[in-house]
Amino acid sequence: MAHKIAPSVLSCDFANIQRDVEMINDGNADWFHIDIMDGSFVPNISFGFPVMKAIHKHAKKPLDVHLMIDNPDQYIQDFKDAGAEILTVHYEACTHLHRTIQAIKAAGMKAGVAINPHTPVEVLENVIEDIDLALIMSVNPGFGGQKFIKNAIWKVEQLSNLIHKRGSHALIEVDGGVNADNAGDLIKAGADVLVAGSFVFNSENPNATIDKLKAL
Numbered sequence: 001m002a003h004k005i006a007p008s009v010l011s012c013d014f015a016n017i018q019r020d021v022e023m024i025n026d027g028n029a030d031w032f033h034i035d036i037m038d039g040s041f042v043p044n045i046s047f048g049f050p051v052m053k054a055i056h057k058h059a060k061k062p063l064d065v066h067l068m069i070d071n072p073d074q075y076i077q078d079f080k081d082a083g084a085e086i087l088t089v090h091y092e093a094c095t096h097l098h099r100t101i102q103a104i105k106a107a108g109m110k111a112g113v114a115i116n117p118h119t120p121v122e123v124l125e126n127v128i129e130d131i132d133l134a135l136i137m138s139v140n141p142g143f144g145g146q147k148f149i150k151n152a153i154w155k156v157e158q159l160s161n162l163i164h165k166r167g168s169h170a171l172i173e174v175d176g177g178v179n180a181d182n183a184g185d186l187i188k189a190g191a192d193v194l195v196a197g198s199f200v201f202n203s204e205n206p207n208a209t210i211d212k213l214k215a216l
């Protein structure tokens with residue numbers, strides 16, 4: 001399966017959201033990556049439901065929503081109503097992770113679990129057959145534009161082995177500092193979905209940059 005590119009809307013021009021969403025609609029990106037930050041789980045606040053609904057209104061591609069929030073269970077139905085197709089929670093933010101995954105699926109969404117750079121891949125062993133997506137963070141979550149942590153490549157390899165061993169259908173997504181210098185190694189290691197924020201939106205021609213990442 002060819003890898004997917006999910007531009008992170010966090011790096012778009014928020015004064016021109018509709019323009020940027022339509023630009024992504026017109027290009028070859030696969031998903032919109034939506035970063036929700038609560039100022040508690042991570043030291044930053046991004047945006048909430050009104051902005052997400054505005055993006056959903058114009059988006060012609062699935063919304064891949066990454067929750068960097070405490071107590072995600074509280075908001076599962078709200079994210080479904082705001083247009084999430086894939087809803088990813090952090091392993092580190094969930095006390096009853098299996099229950100949270102079931103609740104996401106029961107609400108009619110695909111379920112993802114993200115792990116921080118210091119969290120070992122093994123924590124996914126007991127849910128790998130239940131999830132649709134596993135997200136390896138390649139920066140500490142909270143901000144766009146950070147430097148890629150190389151250890152993520154090794155974690156992708158480990159996760160790919162685990163997925164094959166267990167016959168899971170989970171996709172491997174990588175998020176943080178992704179660019180043309182590391183994307184090839186990530187794909188070779190087994191990544192299925194690359195999130196890219198600043199590399200795409202800070203470039204002169206974002207859709208040409210997406211094509212460059214897709215061609216690797």
Ligand SMILES: O=C(CO)[C@H](O)[C@H](O)COP(=O)(O)O
Pocket residue numbers: 008010011033035066068139140141142143144145146175176177178195196197198199
């Ligand atoms: O989850 C995130 C930050 O927590 C962002 O999706 C990520 O940082 C993407 O931005 P960039 O490609 O600029 O690193």
